[in-house]
Amino acid sequence: MKRLSSCLYCTAILLFCLISSDLAAARWHVKPSSEVPLRRGQGTDYKIDAVISDGTVVSLLEVDGDWAQVQLDSGKEGWILKRYLSDEKPLRDQVVELAQNKAELEEKLAETETHFTELMQVNSQTEQDLIVCMNESDTIKVDYQSLQRDTADVVQTKEKLIATERQFNELSNHLAALQLENEGLKNNSSLIWFLAGSGVLLVGLLIGVIAGKRSKKRYSSLL
Numbered sequence: 066m067k068r069l070s071s072c073l074y075c076t077a078i079l080l081f082c083l084i085s086s087d088l089a090a091a092r093w094h095v096k097p098s099s100e101v102p103l104r105r106g107q108g109t110d111y112k113i114d115a116v117i118s119d120g121t122v123v124s125l126l127e128v129d130g131d132w133a134q135v136q137l138d139s140g141k142e143g144w145i146l147k148r149y150l151s152d153e154k155p156l157r158d159q160v161v162e163l164a165q166n167k168a169e170l171e172e173k174l175a176e177t178e179t180h181f182t183e184l185m186q187v188n189s190q191t192e193q194d195l196i197v198c199m200n201e202s203d204t205i206k207v208d209y210q211s212l213q214r215d216t217a218d219v220v221q222t223k224e225k226l227i228a229t230e231r232q233f234n235e236l237s238n239h240l241a242a243l244q245l246e247n248e249g250l251k252n253n254s255s256l257i258w259f260l261a262g263s264g265v266l267l268v269g270l271l272i273g274v275i276a277g278k279r280s281k282k283r284y285s286s287l288l
Contacts, residue, residue, distance in 0.1 A: 092122055092123075092124060092125075093122070093123055093124075093125045093135070093150045093151065093152055100116045100117070100118065101116065101117045101118075101119070101145055101146075101149045102115075102116055102117075102145070103115040103116070103117055103135070103137075103141070103143035103144070103145055104143055104144050104145070105143060105144070106144055107129060107130070107132040107144050108132075111144070114141065114143050115137070115141060115143065117137070117145065120154075121137070122138065123135035123136060123137055123138075123150075124136040125150065126142065128147060130147075131146055131147050131148070132144050132145070132146060132147060133145060133146075133147040133150055135150070
């Protein structure tokens, strides 16, 4: 039980420290008013150390009822009524901030428009490059088809050349056979003519011999 109480006590202290640190780190603004007195204590009977104008930025140190302890940027501390504090910026500061934001937005808008114009130019150039690429692609396609046709013609021409060479070889072989046959015929013809001549010579000799014998018989009969 004591341990649980100790834990709760420590947790409460931790939360108090966190809240105190958030309050100390907070920057508050004095609400629009003619003047706000900064007193030494909580109450109108305390001495006024300074008069704060509206819109002054202060650091909130502590809040006690209707009073709040604040610290100026100069380091001076004091108490003012809490109703004079606001966590919102004064209207004039908001107007200035809005004007700054507007100027920044206008500058960003101008940069965006410039960037958009550049992108449009790049897009236009890209479209032109795309058209050029498409035209080149069409040209390449036509050249490729023409090359395919030329390749087909070359293949057909090569096939025809091979067939012609085959026919030429066949004709050459046939011609060689004919030449051999012709040489054989020539040789046979010479042999025939030689035999014919020899035959004629033999026939002539036979006729001469026979004729000689007959002449001798006739001559003997005459004697």
